[in-house]
Amino acid sequence: GAVVSQHPSRVICKSGTSVKIECRSLDFQATTMFWYRQFPKQSLMLMATSNEGSKATYEQGVEKDKFLINHASLTLSTLTVTSAHPEDSSFYICSASNQDDNTDTQYFGPGTRLTVL
Amino acid sequence: GIQVEQSPPDLILQEGANSTLRCNFSDSVNNLQWFHQNPWGQLINLFYIPSGTKQNGRLSATTVATERYSLLYISSSQTTDSGVYFCAVVTGGGNKLTFGTGTQLKVEL
Numbered sequence: 001g002a003v004v005s006q007h008p009s010r011v012i013c014k015s016g017t018s019v020k021i022e023c024r025s026l027d028f029q030a031t032t033m034f035w036y037r038q039f040p041k042q043s044l045m046l047m048a049t050s051n052e053g054s055k056a057t058y059e060q061g062v063e064k065d066k067f068l069i070n071h072a073s074l075t076l077s078t079l080t081v082t083s084a085h086p087e088d089s090s091f092y093i094c095s096a097s098n099q100d101d102n103t104d105t106q107y108f109g110p111g112t113r114l115t116v117l
Numbered sequence: 118g119i120q121v122e123q124s125p126p127d128l129i130l131q132e133g134a135n136s137t138l139r140c141n142f143s144d145s146v147n148n149l150q151w152f153h154q155n156p157w158g159q160l161i162n163l164f165y166i167p168s169g170t171k172q173n174g175r176l177s178a179t180t181v182a183t184e185r186y187s188l189l190y191i192s193s194s195q196t197t198d199s200g201v202y203f204c205a206v207v208t209g210g211g212n213k214l215t216f217g218t219g220t221q222l223k224v225e226l
Binding site: 043093095 | 157218
């Protein structure tokens with residue numbers, strides 16, 4: 001149980017295009033999902049908290065118009081990197097908390113490696 | 118915000134050796150998790166351990182919340198244990214995880 005998937009696993013795009021990344025909880029419902037960014041050989045940095053049916057909460061320094069988050073259902077959150085540039089190249093990871101689990105344990109997706117040319 | 122420091126930053130072991138990884142945090146926490154990030158980037162949950170001791174096979178973890186640290190023990194290490202180990206904590210009334218600096222582990226034959 002507690003499986004989280006991400007799609008795509010890897011994407012290469014041209015500068016100026018937009019890229020959408022999907023995060024799904026496969027066997028549980030998640031009222032809250034989280035989006036992280038990880039640069040090579042660094043730790044994970046929280047970008048935003050995605051709440052089902054409401055607006056996402058962004059961390060300080062993260063541009064909400066650049067990183068659009070939609071959490072339309074209890075099993076799906078999407079992150080859209082708009083007008084991507086080479087500095088947006090990174091490893092993006094989502095996580096989800098099982099709403100029936102009172103420990104708030106987060107389960108992580110396999111990540112999406114974005115390369116912007 | 119809370120600071121989460123892990124030590125050592127890098128560790129090389131011979132297969133079969135034991136090791137202890139440490140996670141220090143600067144404030145009281147409600148939740149602490151240990152993760153293993155494999156070479157492909159997948160984060161694998163190891164322990165949810167805000168306090169006390171837990172064991173799972175060759176791994177065990179202890180959190181001493183009053184002294185603001187947690188330890189992860191790996192016994193009889195195997196090459197498949199290689200990767201980065203992160204601790205992550207939740208503070209205050211929310212549920213946001215703050216990740217530690219990580220320990221890069223390499224287990225050699």
